[in-house]
Amino acid sequence: MNIKSVQTFPDNFYWGAATASYQVEGWNENTDWAKAGKQGRVPLAGRLSDHYNRYESDFDLVKKLGHNAHRFSIEWSRVEPRAGEFDEKEIVHYKKVLKALRKRKIEPFVTLWHFTLPLWFSETGGFERTDAPAIFARYCAKVVDALKDDCHFFSTINEPNVFGSNGWLRGSWPPFKRFAVTDLVSVTNSGRTFESQAKKGIMPLFLYLRVMKNLARAHNLAYDQIKLVAPGVDVSVVKHVIYFHANWNPWNMFKAALANYAWTSIFMNRTYRKCDSVGLNYYFHKKFGDTATYEKTDMDWDIYPEGIYGSLRLLSKYKKPLFVTEAGLADKADVHRANYIERQIMAVENAIKDGMDVRGHMYWSLIDNYEWALGIEKCFGLVAINYETLERTIRPSAWHYKKLIERYSSKIS
Ligand code: BGC
Numbered sequence: 001m002n003i004k005s006v007q008t009f010p011d012n013f014y015w016g017a018a019t020a021s022y023q024v025e026g027w028n029e030n031t032d033w034a035k036a037g038k039q040g041r042v043p044l045a046g047r048l049s050d051h052y053n054r055y056e057s058d059f060d061l062v063k064k065l066g067h068n069a070h071r072f073s074i075e076w077s078r079v080e081p082r083a084g085e086f087d088e089k090e091i092v093h094y095k096k097v098l099k100a101l102r103k104r105k106i107e108p109f110v111t112l113w114h115f116t117l118p119l120w121f122s123e124t125g126g127f128e129r130t131d132a133p134a135i136f137a138r139y140c141a142k143v144v145d146a147l148k149d150d151c152h153f154f155s156t157i158n159e160p161n162v163f164g165s166n167g168w169l170r171g172s173w174p175p176f177k178r179f180a181v182t183d184l185v186s187v188t189n190s191g192r193t194f195e196s197q198a199k200k201g202i203m204p205l206f207l208y209l210r211v212m213k214n215l216a217r218a219h220n221l222a223y224d225q226i227k228l229v230a231p232g233v234d235v236s237v238v239k240h241v242i243y244f245h246a247n248w249n250p251w252n253m254f255k256a257a258l259a260n261y262a263w264t265s266i267f268m269n270r271t272y273r274k275c276d277s278v279g280l281n282y283y284f285h286k287k288f289g290d291t292a293t294y295e296k297t298d299m300d301w302d303i304y305p306e307g308i309y310g311s312l313r314l315l316s317k318y319k320k321p322l323f324v325t326e327a328g329l330a331d332k333a334d335v336h337r338a339n340y341i342e343r344q345i346m347a348v349e350n351a352i353k354d355g356m357d358v359r360g361h362m363y364w365s366l367i368d369n370y371e372w373a374l375g376i377e378k379c380f381g382l383v384a385i386n387y388e389t390l391e392r393t394i395r396p397s398a399w400h401y402k403k404l405i406e407r408y409s410s411k412i413s
Helices: 032-038 051-064 088-103 132-147 160-169 203-229 250-274 307-316 337-353 396-409
Strands: 014-018 069-073 107-113 153-158 177-179 199-201 234-246 277-288 322-327 358-364 383-385 392-394
Touching: 014 107, 014 322, 014 396, 051 088, 051 392, 069 358, 088 107, 088 132, 107 132, 107 322, 132 153, 132 203, 153 160, 153 203, 153 277, 160 177, 160 203, 160 234, 160 250, 177 203, 199 203, 203 234, 203 250, 234 250, 234 307, 234 322, 250 277, 250 307, 277 307, 307 322, 307 337, 337 358, 337 396, 392 396
Parallel strands: 014 069, 014 358, 069 107, 107 153, 153 234, 177 199, 234 277, 277 322, 322 358
Antiparallel strands: 383 392
């Protein structure tokens, strides 16, 4: 007799991959990042994979790979190119993007802002401005009002802590302000080569604290204003979690708890009440007192997909539905990716078995993209891009992900 096992992943679980506007669209010139690129402070982006014009055929790939969801972001600088002036033709563009997903029965997950700022905003202080939350909320409400008929899931902010710490503590990203003793607390390596050019001092620490507060306020205000125009949509923040853990040593455990509090809890405590769900981006962990050695990704990050379990656990205490909105690795040769994704999905399965309310898994990234201060050399894509010819090549691991999706969507034992 065939007994259907208790199915871990719910029937309506969302499987997919993610991208972000500046990293794939091409020619987002009206931004702080493009300006920094022209100044030689970060790599130039330019045309990239031209996803802005090729989204239809890219979504054919999404379908072919068996995904039923896709996360992408709206480029703020296109939609609001000057303060308070909205460009209707760009809004129409994003409506078409949503329709292209709907036509293929792919559920869209829209991020309203993924790191890049319009020049008019960044050049007048960006998130240091006291009126930044109001400016941000106005933009969010405008976009959601325009897109609400074709999209249910909206995230306001992508990775507030990464944005704040790279911009104001490490100084590797715009606006390149560096807190003088940041090396003591630095955990990631994105853009290390650019840090030396940053303006160093004590002031960035205070600005960082102000920016982090403003980001939380911006999300909370955006939530309220979105609900006025579109009460039915799901609004979330996308939180980058570094999973800090420890060996048996109580001092190490204390350090891990403190680091989790500083990196994850402070921002979440300020915003979770204004979240219908929470997005998790997981890439790395740090274990205090660890003696193990790990294989490394092309970013030199430990291969430790199992850390997604602890990251979900950290977020589950807010008692909101959770979506894995990003998780993945840079692996140009595609030697680790298939196994990595499989282990990651098993860890998500364990999280669900242990009662965590996880409702989606989106791999980062659908296609190779501009990896911020590291340019186009680091390849996270399920699909490889040839930047000369714009040819797309599906990597073998993408087929493995498809098989896993099929296996987990119809689990019979
Ligand atoms: C960001 C992406 C980035 C990825 C890999 C996340 O922090 O949201 O934009 O490409 O990590 O570093």
